[in-house]
Amino acid sequence: xxxxxxxxxxxxxxxxxxxxxxxxxAQDVPSLKGKRIGITVAGxxxxxxxxxxxxxxxxxxxxxxxxxxxxxxxxDSRQIAQIQTLIAQKPDVIVEQLGSAPVxxxxxKKIRAAGIPLFTVDTISPYSIxxxxxxxxxxxxxxxxxxxxxxxxxxxxxxxxxFYSVPVCAIxxxxxxxxxxxxxxIHIIQPELRDVIPNTVQNAYSQVTDLLQKYPNKxxxxxxxxxxxxxxxxxxxxxxxxxxxxxxxYGVDGSPDVVKMVADPNSPAAAVAAQxxxxxxxxxxxxxxxxxxxxxxxxxxxxxxxxxxxxxxxxEAAKELGQS
Amino acid sequence: MSSNLIAEQAPAFLDSSADLEDRxxxxxxxxxxxxxLGSIAALVAVFAYFGVAAPGFAxxxxxxxxVEQSTVLALLAFSMSIVVLGGGGDVIRGGIDLSLxxxxxxxxxxxxxxxxxxxxxxxxxxxxxxxxxxVGLVNAFAVVALGVLPLLATLAVMNICGGAELVLTxxxxxxxxxxxxxYITGASWLGLSMTDWILxxxxxxxxxxxxxxxxxxxxxxxGGQRQAARAAGxxxxxxxxxTYVAAGLLAALAAIxxxxxxxxxxxxxxxxxxxxxxxxxxxxxxxRRLLPxxxxxxxxxxxxxxxxxxxxxxxxxxxxxxxxxxxxxxFVVAVRSLSLRRGSV
Numbered sequence: 001x002x003x004x005x006x007x008x009x010x011x012x013x014x015x016x017x018x019x020x021x022x023x024x025x026a027q028d029v030p031s032l033k034g035k036r037i038g039i040t041v042a043g044x045x046x047x048x049x050x051x052x053x054x055x056x057x058x059x060x061x062x063x064x065x066x067x068x069x070x071x072x073x074x075x076d077s078r079q080i081a082q083i084q085t086l087i088a089q090k091p092d093v094i095v096e097q098l099g100s101a102p103v104x105x106x107x108x109k110k111i112r113a114a115g116i117p118l119f120t121v122d123t124i125s126p127y128s129i130x131x132x133x134x135x136x137x138x139x140x141x142x143x144x145x146x147x148x149x150x151x152x153x154x155x156x157x158x159x160x161x162x163f164y165s166v167p168v169c170a171i172x173x174x175x176x177x178x179x180x181x182x183x184x185x186i187h188i189i190q191p192e193l194r195d196v197i198p199n200t201v202q203n204a205y206s207q208v209t210d211l212l213q214k215y216p217n218k219x220x221x222x223x224x225x226x227x228x229x230x231x232x233x234x235x236x237x238x239x240x241x242x243x244x245x246x247x248x249x250y251g252v253d254g255s256p257d258v259v260k261m262v263a264d265p266n267s268p269a270a271a272v273a274a275q276x277x278x279x280x281x282x283x284x285x286x287x288x289x290x291x292x293x294x295x296x297x298x299x300x301x302x303x304x305x306x307x308x309x310x311x312x313x314x315x316e317a318a319k320e321l322g323q324s
Numbered sequence: 325m326s327s328n329l330i331a332e333q334a335p336a337f338l339d340s341s342a343d344l345e346d347r348x349x350x351x352x353x354x355x356x357x358x359x360x361l362g363s364i365a366a367l368v369a370v371f372a373y374f375g376v377a378a379p380g381f382a383x384x385x386x387x388x389x390x391v392e393q394s395t396v397l398a399l400l401a402f403s404m405s406i407v408v409l410g411g412g413g414d415v416i417r418g419g420i421d422l423s424l425x426x427x428x429x430x431x432x433x434x435x436x437x438x439x440x441x442x443x444x445x446x447x448x449x450x451x452x453x454x455x456x457x458x459v460g461l462v463n464a465f466a467v468v469a470l471g472v473l474p475l476l477a478t479l480a481v482m483n484i485c486g487g488a489e490l491v492l493t494x495x496x497x498x499x500x501x502x503x504x505x506x507y508i509t510g511a512s513w514l515g516l517s518m519t520d521w522i523l524x525x526x527x528x529x530x531x532x533x534x535x536x537x538x539x540x541x542x543x544x545x546x547g548g549q550r551q552a553a554r555a556a557g558x559x560x561x562x563x564x565x566x567t568y569v570a571a572g573l574l575a576a577l578a579a580i581x582x583x584x585x586x587x588x589x590x591x592x593x594x595x596x597x598x599x600x601x602x603x604x605x606x607x608x609x610x611x612r613r614l615l616p617x618x619x620x621x622x623x624x625x626x627x628x629x630x631x632x633x634x635x636x637x638x639x640x641x642x643x644x645x646x647x648x649x650x651x652x653x654x655f656v657v658a659v660r661s662l663s664l665r666r667g668s669v
Binding site for chain 2: 066068073084085088090100102103162163164
């Protein structure tokens, strides 16, 4: 545990330094002229996905490369077919963003077996040369600590855990469980909830509405946690509709509508860990450009800083995130 | 009675009407021939264009990829075509199986769960086929025994399958790994993967069965003229039941291929239904009498697969593919409606 803490502290420092360094080096990114960069993403209907996708495409174009950009529309079969065709196209690099790890693993392996360098965005994979992502360990930990402290270390919480197969969601969930070990009076209501795609908001709304009826008394439920912020939107709306605004909601990503909800002093949305998806996409491509220019000494992870937005810092954070 | 009377009294009139019918039939056949040749020409033209303009399109490896990517859709579209052949082509009252996509998801989940529960591949395959066939039987019971419109019966069964899949998987990705799954994705023969061979084998078998055997011809009779088929002594309900069960079995086979490609079961299989309906509808423009056929279905599946692949190779946004599919479906339905309005084919 303490070793992990030290590691995290070290990483945080490294990220801080990395951010400074990358800011200084922004103009030094090598050109991608004549290079074809395959970009395959699981879907783009969510703010985070779309921004990270656009960040990649824009940066490839800015650096003079040709993006072969493929959006699978949240359909695993389609993404696999797109990756299969992409391998046959032999681009200079393939960048993969999100999706289910077990589904993707054999196909990411095939990318490497075909001799094509693989980079990932927000996807941990042994086949990836570099994964550009937020530090999800720190995100999960900070969000869980904020929750625990807001509810004074006591109460029952609802947890949406539908996407444990997506590695970043698994990390955030595991960090929540780790933090909760120190708070024996916080209990996760069983069974856990499953968030779904599509109709995430409506589905979360109806699930939370049902559970608010099942636990009708003030104090029965202290908070709702989800690994991203779209279920958080549905949960927050359901809580408002049921006049149970003592229940707080927590999520990850920081879509502008959720940051606004957190900024509203009357909203049950208590905190959201806001990432910088556009910058993540852009940074991933900068790493690709460095690699293709001969820098084969890239770190396995590049962390882009995230901000925990809560009731106190929401207005300021929105500015920092470029959302206001 | 009255027609007999007319037949006795006015043989001359009947003769001329038969002549008229002949001419009409000939004209209709002519029209469908033009549509068929036109469609095949369009397919050849599109593929030739991709061959020249899209880098790597005509490579053997890429063509094998197209076949591989089309296998799951093709197996389901074959199912749909068989059901339409047996139930008749009327979109509202005729044969249709809307549960195919959901059945695919349920069977993939069944295989994955059975495999993870420690069952060997042959047992897991048997369980999966049994689930697929059972779904087909439920469809058949609703359509044949209860007399529910296939459109509504299979819509209801679609929901049942979707719910059962959620119960099995809790709407999460479940990964599976078995020698059979690795074999389907990994092994290859004569440059084609096992997935390719499954499609080739299924297509040959079904073309022979549906278009070359007595069962197949009688099935088409049941779909074309149900009353006449019944009058001729065919057991119409047995044929109809057969089509839904065959569709269920093919969905189970497709599910095993999908489980191999996705390393298990993944939510969202039902999304494929629209493509299944589209390709089955499209198949009529590739066949001689504007009726669905296995060969026509195969061509339309490869057409769609080639289109998606070619667009990607040309670096045209994948968003365009949806639009083009919509235009195609409109075109096909329009051609069919026009030809139906101008007289039966």
